[in-house]
Amino acid sequence: MIWQAVKDSFVKLNPRVMLSNPVMFVVEIMAVLTTFFTFSALSGAHGSLWFNAQIAAWLWITVLFANFAEALAEGRGKAQAASLRRARSETRAKKLVGERVEEVSSTRLNKGDVVLVEAGEVIPGDGEVIEGIASVDESAVTGESAPVIRESGGDRSAVTGGTRVLSDWIKVRVTANPGETFLDRMIQLVEGARRQKTPNEIALTILLVGLTIIFLLVVASLEPFAMYSGARASLPVLAALLVCLIPTTIGGLLSAIGIAGMDRLLRRNILAMSGRAVEAAGDVDVLLLDKTGTITLGNRMAVEFVAAPGVTPQMLADAAQLASLADETPEGRSIVVLAKEKYNLRERDLAGLGAVFVPFSAQTRMSGVDLKEREIRKGASDAIEKYLAESGEKLPPAVNTVVEEIARKGGTPLVVAENRRVLGVIYLKDVVKGGIKERFAQLRRMGIKTVMITGDNPLTAAAIAAEAGVDDFMAEATPETKLALIRRHQSAGHLVAMTGDGTNDAPALAQADVGVAMNSGTQAAKEAGNMVDLDSNPTKLIEVVETGKQLLMTRGALTTFSIANDVAKYFAIIPALFAVTYPQLNVLNIMGLATPQSAILSAVIFNALIIVALVPLALRGVTYRPLGANAILRRNMFIYGLGGLIVPFIGIKAIDLLLVLLGLH
Ligand SMILES: Nc1ncnc2c1ncn2[C@@H]1O[C@H](COP(=O)(O)OP(=O)(O)OP(=O)(O)O)[C@@H](O)[C@H]1O
Ligand SMILES: [K+]
């Protein structure tokens, strides 16, 4: 990998590539000019060939070191891309054309095609499960060997091309054209092929360009001044002076820091679609999570039928099953199964009954079926209440009590009504994910407020919120209210992160500053967010925030170091330049460097070496501690500001001594 990075450092010398890094581009120009000067007839007049050649060499090395830092940061992603490419290899697909199955190559599948994937087969493309349920091995993408369940209807319907079905079968509607799949995008991302500068990086680059222009003017104005005093400096000396004064340390490491940040996330199995999101994560102070599938395990299963007074449990189960036969959500399927298990109710042929199915939607929070003489609805109690109110009906008090009892236990009550008469309640049970409370406590210590948003009723929400330990919750939410909540927080000046998995979370994921979609979620959610958590673990946001903070801190620390550093180099070079003409300036020569030439050479060498010396820090990031922002700032100013001032004095002196010892000056 290091060897590859060395080779890439030379490839990156291409001026068109260098142009994206203005500070290093200036260094490259100086290297070219110095080289030209050294080997042209001009050089005879000024200075020695040996000295000029050394300056030229070290300027080139400075550029190469900066390129090396970037290439090394990219290298880790490239290795990962290679293994992802293997998962993307071509497979056979069973395309469904009407009733027929047609064998085609996976590369010829387009958006909208439907394929059948059976046990043992590789899923030929990204898509949404439209029928069936299967366990899937996603280790090719996630590196995680435990199989996951993928099923139609619910929030676990997205499948990724290149993963393998282990048991059962699924029908998948393809959602990505060849070349635009999740794996393709992942490969581009880890390779950094589509990396764009973030707003923060652009702002910093502008600052660095500003400093570069100022020093360019300073150095240019030295020339007439030096001419007047008779101590005329040669081009290589001026080039050396300029390169030492402009912020080359941060200029050389800036892009490596950004790439390394995204890479650190990737190694934690989080795919960041943009560097901007990683930066925003560093400042997030509100986290919104949806409940089902994010805070809870997400398979809300029917466990009990509680009939209303004067209704038998069989009647309730019968109506509930009828209303769920065509309901492809996991909740709907579990109701059909429970009715079969408890009351031996067999599935009936809906088409034969002339039934019209009313599918579940996040807006109505209700679903059902219309038969010739029966209109059955099931849904959230407030939704059914509204539905009943249309014909002047109300929820019976006894049913209300049951609803509250189930909700207090953290369950989801679904009220069933037939022909506007309430038959009873279905108890849907879900389980809060293990260890989640401690993780939320950790988020609180980091200064992040957690808010759970759910379509469920307030009592259920309160029970789950208490069990999971979130700071706040919002119940009976629709996609619109989720979105509005985020906007409200944002306009109050907060930076909002959102994790979710459902299609109804998609608008909110898109609006959030950091939108983390669960890999297990729907295709819509994954496309809306700017990060995907391959492990589908909502508390991973802790790692996302840590990485974001670490990225911002590392950049700040190295910028401080770089600028402090340049100040110190000033003291090494200026006295050396003018010491002969103005002996008074010798008071500035506190380093006591051997000769003016060795002083200049030492400063240039130090300037180049400090870049490689800081590569490990740039790639690893400074150590993150959960301290307040001010404390961190003070600490970093102290360490990197003071360090940046002191280190060059020691470093340049040491190099000067070494040069004298080796007789190189
Ligand atoms: N298949 C269904 N048929 C009828 N009603 C349903 C069905 N599934 C869920 N509901 C009701 O709709 C409400 C909202 O469900 P939904 O899955 O949209 O919640 P959500 O907004 O995603 O929130 P969360 O995922 O956090 O629970 C549920 O609380 C439940 O009362
Ligand atoms: K510099």
Ligand SMILES: [Mg+2]
């Ligand atoms: Mg949901």
